[in-house]
Amino acid sequence: MTDVGIMSNNPQLNKNGLLQHLLTTEGLPAPILLNILDTAESFVGVTERDVKKVPLLRGKSIFNLFFEPSTRTRTTFEIAAKRLSADVVNLNIAVSSQSKGETLLDTVDNLSAMHADMFVVRHSQSGAAHLIARHMRPEIHVINAGDGRHAHPTQALLDVFTIRRYKSDFRNLRVAIVGDILHSRVARSQIHALTTLGVPEVRVIAPKTLLPTKVERLGVHVYHEMTQGLKDVDVLMMLRLQNERMLSARLPSTEEYFKYYGLTQEKLALAKHDAIVLHPGPMNRGVEIDSAVADGKQSVILPQVTFGIAVRMAVMSILAGN
Amino acid sequence: MQLPDAEQLLANLIAQVRDDLASSTAIVGIHTGGVWLAERLHQDLGLSLPLGTLDVSFYRDDFGQIGLHPQIRPSDIPFKVEGSHIILVDDVLYTGRTIRAAINELFDYGRPASIRLAALVDRGDRELPIAAQYVGKVLDLPSDKMLALEKNVEGKLSLSLYDRRRDNE
Amino acid sequence: MKTIIRNGRVIDQKNRIDGVMDVFIASGKIAALGTEPPHGFQADREIDATNLIICPGLVDLSARLREPGLEYKATLESEMGAAVAGGVTSLACAPDTDPVLDEPGLVEMLKHRARSLNQAHVYPIGALTRGLKGEWLTEMAELRDAGCVAFSQSDKPLPNTRVMMQAMQYASTFGFGVWLRPQDVYLADGGVAHDGEVATRLGLPAVPVCAETVALSNIILMAKETGAKVHLCRISSAEGVAMIRAARQQGLSITCDVAANHVHLSEMDIGFFDSNCHLVPPLRSLGDRDALRAGLLDDTIDAICSDHAPVDDDAKLLPFAEAEAGATGLELLLPLTLKWAAEMKIPLSAALSRITSGPARILGVEAGHLSPGADADLCIFDPAQYWRVDAAALKSQGKNTPFLGMELEGRVKYTLVSGLVVHEG
Numbered sequence: 001m002t003d004v005g006i007m008s009n010n011p012q013l014n015k016n017g018l019l020q021h022l023l024t025t026e027g028l029p030a031p032i033l034l035n036i037l038d039t040a041e042s043f044v045g046v047t048e049r050d051v052k053k054v055p056l057l058r059g060k061s062i063f064n065l066f067f068e069p070s071t072r073t074r075t076t077f078e079i080a081a082k083r084l085s086a087d088v089v090n091l092n093i094a095v096s097s098q099s100k101g102e103t104l105l106d107t108v109d110n111l112s113a114m115h116a117d118m119f120v121v122r123h124s125q126s127g128a129a130h131l132i133a134r135h136m137r138p139e140i141h142v143i144n145a146g147d148g149r150h151a152h153p154t155q156a157l158l159d160v161f162t163i164r165r166y167k168s169d170f171r172n173l174r175v176a177i178v179g180d181i182l183h184s185r186v187a188r189s190q191i192h193a194l195t196t197l198g199v200p201e202v203r204v205i206a207p208k209t210l211l212p213t214k215v216e217r218l219g220v221h222v223y224h225e226m227t228q229g230l231k232d233v234d235v236l237m238m239l240r241l242q243n244e245r246m247l248s249a250r251l252p253s254t255e256e257y258f259k260y261y262g263l264t265q266e267k268l269a270l271a272k273h274d275a276i277v278l279h280p281g282p283m284n285r286g287v288e289i290d291s292a293v294a295d296g297k298q299s300v301i302l303p304q305v306t307f308g309i310a311v312r313m314a315v316m317s318i319l320a321g322n
Numbered sequence: 323m324q325l326p327d328a329e330q331l332l333a334n335l336i337a338q339v340r341d342d343l344a345s346s347t348a349i350v351g352i353h354t355g356g357v358w359l360a361e362r363l364h365q366d367l368g369l370s371l372p373l374g375t376l377d378v379s380f381y382r383d384d385f386g387q388i389g390l391h392p393q394i395r396p397s398d399i400p401f402k403v404e405g406s407h408i409i410l411v412d413d414v415l416y417t418g419r420t421i422r423a424a425i426n427e428l429f430d431y432g433r434p435a436s437i438r439l440a441a442l443v444d445r446g447d448r449e450l451p452i453a454a455q456y457v458g459k460v461l462d463l464p465s466d467k468m469l470a471l472e473k474n475v476e477g478k479l480s481l482s483l484y485d486r487r488r489d490n491e
Numbered sequence: 492m493k494t495i496i497r498n499g500r501v502i503d504q505k506n507r508i509d510g511v512m513d514v515f516i517a518s519g520k521i522a523a524l525g526t527e528p529p530h531g532f533q534a535d536r537e538i539d540a541t542n543l544i545i546c547p548g549l550v551d552l553s554a555r556l557r558e559p560g561l562e563y564k565a566t567l568e569s570e571m572g573a574a575v576a577g578g579v580t581s582l583a584c585a586p587d588t589d590p591v592l593d594e595p596g597l598v599e600m601l602k603h604r605a606r607s608l609n610q611a612h613v614y615p616i617g618a619l620t621r622g623l624k625g626e627w628l629t630e631m632a633e634l635r636d637a638g639c640v641a642f643s644q645s646d647k648p649l650p651n652t653r654v655m656m657q658a659m660q661y662a663s664t665f666g667f668g669v670w671l672r673p674q675d676v677y678l679a680d681g682g683v684a685h686d687g688e689v690a691t692r693l694g695l696p697a698v699p700v701c702a703e704t705v706a707l708s709n710i711i712l713m714a715k716e717t718g719a720k721v722h723l724c725r726i727s728s729a730e731g732v733a734m735i736r737a738a739r740q741q742g743l744s745i746t747c748d749v750a751a752n753h754v755h756l757s758e759m760d761i762g763f764f765d766s767n768c769h770l771v772p773p774l775r776s777l778g779d780r781d782a783l784r785a786g787l788l789d790d791t792i793d794a795i796c797s798d799h800a801p802v803d804d805d806a807k808l809l810p811f812a813e814a815e816a817g818a819t820g821l822e823l824l825l826p827l828t829l830k831w832a833a834e835m836k837i838p839l840s841a842a843l844s845r846i847t848s849g850p851a852r853i854l855g856v857e858a859g860h861l862s863p864g865a866d867a868d869l870c871i872f873d874p875a876q877y878w879r880v881d882a883a884a885l886k887s888q889g890k891n892t893p894f895l896g897m898e899l900e901g902r903v904k905y906t907l908v909s910g911l912v913v914h915e916g
Contacts, residue, residue, distance in 0.1 A: 011763055018389075026692070035392060038393070038394065039390065039394050041396050042377060042379070042380070042394045042395065042396040042397065044396070045396045045397055045398065046380065046397075049430060049431055050430070050431065050432060051429075051430035051431070053430070054380035054381065054427075054430070055380070055381060055426070056380050056381075056385055056390075103805060103808065103809070104808075104809060104810070105808055123810065125809075125810030125811070125812055125813055126693055126694040126695050126764070126810065126811060126812065127693065127695075127763070127764030127810045127811040127812075128810040130763050130764050131764065131808070131809070131810055135808075147694075147810075148694055148695075148810070148812070149694030149695075149696075150693055150694035150695075151694070185694060188692070188694055212690070212691035212697070213686045213687055213688075213690070213691055213697065213699075214687055214688045214691055215691055217688045217691070217692075218691065218692065317380075317390050318389075318390050320385075320389075320390075321385055321388070321389025321390035322389055
């Protein structure tokens with residue numbers, strides 16, 4: 001059975017090879033990723049107008065299903081949907097039906113009976129978005145807004161969108177992802193997006209306790225020291241260090257982490273002089289990044305947020321049209 | 323069927339528009355053929371306001387049937403729409419639906435003082451109450467044919483006729 | 492009642508039999524094998540086994556029957572039916588029921604309930620510690636008297652090494668078997684998939700191989716020290732197999748088994764979060780799987796078990812880590828063993844011994860062979876019949892298996908327990 005494998009069909013694509021759901025950046029062909037980025041370019045213009053809205057998804061219902069609280073991500077999806085003229089319903093399931101014993105799929109069934117056209121799902125368990133997508137009627141689209149440690153594809157897409165805005169060609173870039181790779185859905189999605197788009201060298205930099213086993217099989221080069229890992233890098237993608245990691249035995253202290261893995265101006269100087277710095281937010285200043293860098297001229301952290309809305313508008317409109 | 327020379331029609335169109343120019347006139351082309359024409363109009367008429375371009379994909383009324391166009395170019399309106407006199411330029415005026423979408427999009431940038439329409443070819447069969455003020459030529463074409471403006475490497479424009487099932491409008 | 496089974500290919504590794512012949516059954520026992528009936532033998536029933544294989548009824552070292560207490564997952568009736576449908580005539584059931592099998596009364600009740608169904612022989616494994624909590628020993632001798640054949644912690648941890656050592660010492664006082672699944676509770680904590688490429692890709696909390704080998708090392712050292720009769724359950728890693736092989740070469744008399752799923756599957760089969768592949772221990776790498784196959788071949792691993800754990804649909808329709816671990820297995824034990832034999836090109840008799848005489852020896856019961864005078868527990872199957880694993884084809888109340896929707900070769904036609912036909916397929 002292992003020899004045959006059950007990996008053959010991509011659950012994200014419909015029978016015509018078009019994007020049905022966005023669950024992960026893994027396994028998506030480069031043309032689909034580029035189409036999302038190109039479409040997002042047009043939406044950037046829309047978000048800069050007086051009327052920041054287009055009538056594309058008028059009459060469509062988009063449900064933000066957040067099984068894990070996240071005001072920031074939910075808000076960006078909500079703004080994106082509203083700028084497409086869709087009706088948006090926000091549900092924080094963490095505090096409603098799940099505590100009454102209703103299963104994940106019961107909840108989803110109930111909501112799809114309310115004629116949802118699209119679900120934006122955030123869940124603490126890896127694979128939750130796949131489960132929901134597999135369970136859905138074919139006319140409903142699912143966007144993964146983060147599942148456990150697995151994937152956060154719209155974040156990765158807005159990251160590569162930002163990179164493309166500042167660096168013309170993916171095919172001559174050296175990118176370093178720094179921090180808690182092990183627990184990061186953002187890192188996994190970034191790695192797949194970057195390698196698919198042809199970035200020749202993606203590095204991960206972290207202590208061994210924050211790296212998953214065989215991470216090099218994802219196509220990255222592994223570094224444990226910033227001094228080596230940041231050398232000649234064009235793009236630095238910093239990851240948030242979750243506070244709860246400090247409670248486990250993975251790290252001794254935030255102070256030691258900042259000293260060796262926190263991004264300071266001094267360490268940033270090891271990268272190329274025109275390197276850009278990204279962070280998915282929210283930042284822990286003084287833990288993974290120094291304020292001088294976060295607010296410095298090489299930081300593109302605020303543009304990331306702006307572009308995030310355009311990228312999510314692109315994803316929603318492409319899915320809704322397929 | 324013998325199609326007219328696009329360059330001839332364009333010259334015709336430019337002559338019509340020239341008579342109506344004011345200092346606040348702006349030219350906006352609709353992707354893709356309309357932008358080629360608008361570029362030529364803008365250049366030949368020596369307008370002071372920069373050229374605008376529109377991709378009406380986000381405003382089309384057939385999104386529910388055919389989804390999002392696979393190649394969208396950003397719309398670019400580099401002048402103040404509020405109070406401006408706009409001449410909207412498209413290659414072929416047919417059902418009027420594209421023009422409807424373009425007008426709606428323009429209004430999301432501001433309230434223009436006026437919008438007029440220039441079309442290289444008007445092939446009739448309107449489905450909406452829309453008319454062009456400047457027309458290169460009126461052509462009667464069978465409904466199973468698609469008329470397309472093309473541009474060669476030297477920038478010369480020409481018209482071609484295709485069967486409608488070629489859906490690369 | 493006398494039965495004759497005609498013209499089948501009889502395979503009995505223990506008695507070195509492999510040939511086409513008749514089997515004569517009288518009074519629930521094997522009367523004779525061969526072409527000539529015993530003197531004065533008058534058959535009441537005749538079964539034509541032409542082109543079929545007759546082997547000893549299968550012996551399964553791990554089948555969860557979900558009684559008492561967990562009847563929403565499965566009932567004794569449904570799972571006993573599944574056992575005989577899979578050709579299983581003797582099975583050991585784990586103590587992780589609700590309540591736990593840690594009192595003689597519960598064991599007697601289970602034995603009684605099972606006996607009244609008149610199907611496979613049920614051999615309860617008693618809890619090694621009270622409530623499987625890993626703190627206090629159970630009344631093992633009493634439990635043995637009630638019918639327990641060995642003692643285990645099932646999948647519950649026993650982190651206190653002193654308690655483990657004393658449990659081995661106490662059990663060895665009476666010569667009782669101690670069955671342990673090697674897993675370090677801290678290293679495995681929270682993990683749901685093998686610590687490898689797939690868990691890394693899917694972002695699943697991982698169980699490293701050392702969760703197995705560290706615990707295994709403890710168990711082997713304590714078995715050596717105490718002389719306890721230790722059986723290792725559900726080995727999953729290449730390193731684990733190597734350690735057991737080495738311990739045996741040093742003369743330690745430990746035995747071990749592997750689950751049928753692990754003989755075929757690897758982490759890759761999880762695909763896109765297939766919760767049917769959420770198993771305990773986790774499916775490991777292809778290299779580990781190949782080492783398990785090799786371990787079976789060189790007798791380091793004594794038995795293949797079904798590790799039958801029916802789970803209700805709702806408990807599987809959850810994100811991978813939240814889905815309940817386990818797979819239905821009784822009806823797949825034979826075809827999966829045949830598949831292994833075919834893929835490894837080993838004789839059927841050697842393959843069948845891993846699910847008949849091998850596990851019977853570990854269980855310490857008279858089963859797994861067709862010697863004249865033995866209980867007539869038989870499995871008669873068509874080795875060439877393909878069948879599709881789907882909900883309708885499975886008698887078990889659990890329809891969850893990684894092989895769902897696949898075609899497997901080998902279907903049980905008749906199962907006999909003590910000479911009576913208890914299943915006809």
